[in-house]
Amino acid sequence: MQRNKKNQYECRSKASLCLYGIYTTMPRDTKQPQPLDYGGVLLIISFLLFFITPLIYGRSFQWPWWIFALIGVSLLFLWLFIQWEIRREKHQKPALIPIQLLHNKSFSYNLPIILFYNFTAGLFICYPYYLQAYLHWEVMAAGLAILPYGLGFFVGPLLFTKGNKSSSFWIPIALGLLIISFIALGVTFYLIAHPFWLTHGLFLLAGLGHGLIMPVMMRESIRPITLEQAGQASGLVSTLIQVGSVLGGAIVGTLFFSFGNSYGFPLALAAALATIGSVQIIGLAFYYTNIKSQ
CATH class of the missing domain: 1.20.1250.20 (MFS general substrate transporter like domains)
Structure with missing residues (x-):
């Protein structure tokens, strides 16, 4: 019993020593985390919500006019999202989806x-x-x-x-x-x-x-x-x-x-x-x- 406890103690000590060595010798990441594009997140979620939801429930409601109106609103949110991302790129701010990807x-x-x-x-x-x-x-x-x-x-x-x-x-x-x-x-x-x-x-x-x-x-x-x-x-x-x-x-x-x-x-x-x-x-x-x- 005492030998098992001693072996467990030695294993824990070696593991702690290894973790300490990794922590002190690994190179540090000097990059600063970029702030999240909250405006882009809100706009793209709004676009997907107003676009996908009418498509899912449109047939259940026999495709009334307001279903197509919601899809039109979704396209407005998509346009606003693109304009928002272009503006952030011009000001060299992190963008959720860089428009340069589409280039x-x-x-x-x-x-x-x-x-x-x-x-x-x-x-x-x-x-x-x-x-x-x-x-x-x-x-x-x-x-x-x-x-x-x-x-x-x-x-x-x-x-x-x-x-x-x-x-x-x-x-x-x-x-x-x-x-x-x-x-x-x-x-x-x-x-x-x-x-x-x-x-x-x-x-x-x-x-x-x-x-x-x-x-x-x-x-x-x-x-x-x-x-x-x-x-x-x-x-x-x-x-x-x-x-x-x-x-x-x-x-x-x-x-x-x-x-x-x-x-x-x-x-x-x-x-x-x-x-x-x-x-x-x-x-x-x-x-x-x-x-x-x-």
Whole structure:
């Protein structure tokens, strides 16, 4: 017992001595912490609040005029935020999101790609509802039906890390998979209302494209950014991912339910899936524009 206490005492003494040595010998950080941009934080939160909330609840209220008025107010807050950040940069004050980031063409052209590929969030609103409400599938069966997409989404990052190819190789492939598979899914569900082996395979390819484009764009968006701006850039990318998911869910979901009530749910699902694939063409256009500008 006494030997154990002695060993514990020696271990604590050595640990304390090591911590003291680290504290006294490590170089001190001479940089002064920068004050937080409280005005920028307030404006960007106001923009996101007034922009995302109407998109989430707009369909529940049948899109009245005041929903669009709130979205208009959000754009006003976005303009005020940009002006506020420009003014702080002119006075050499720390900014929440330096506007100079957007002057980097490579970074700016990547942002629309990130925005539009997150429109795939609309799939998880429409497809399970279609299977349960229209085809009367059980909840478990509807969940398993989305499994091919999840499998492809899991395999995509593995291919990216093991493939040893540049981003210029993967980006057109990933976006091409999203475009072709989602548009093909729209055509297939328009012709055949029930899922079958072809739709499962197309969902696998769509998930593969989504799983590929996500790590590629995360790396490509940060690659041209300096170390000092990496935090703000990653924060802007993360915010855009959330905005893209909400915007895609609102647009695709509204299209799906509007068409479903008017023209039937098979056509509604076909239009929703084709829309997800079609907006990726815009992202692909920004990619090739970025290539030409370099």
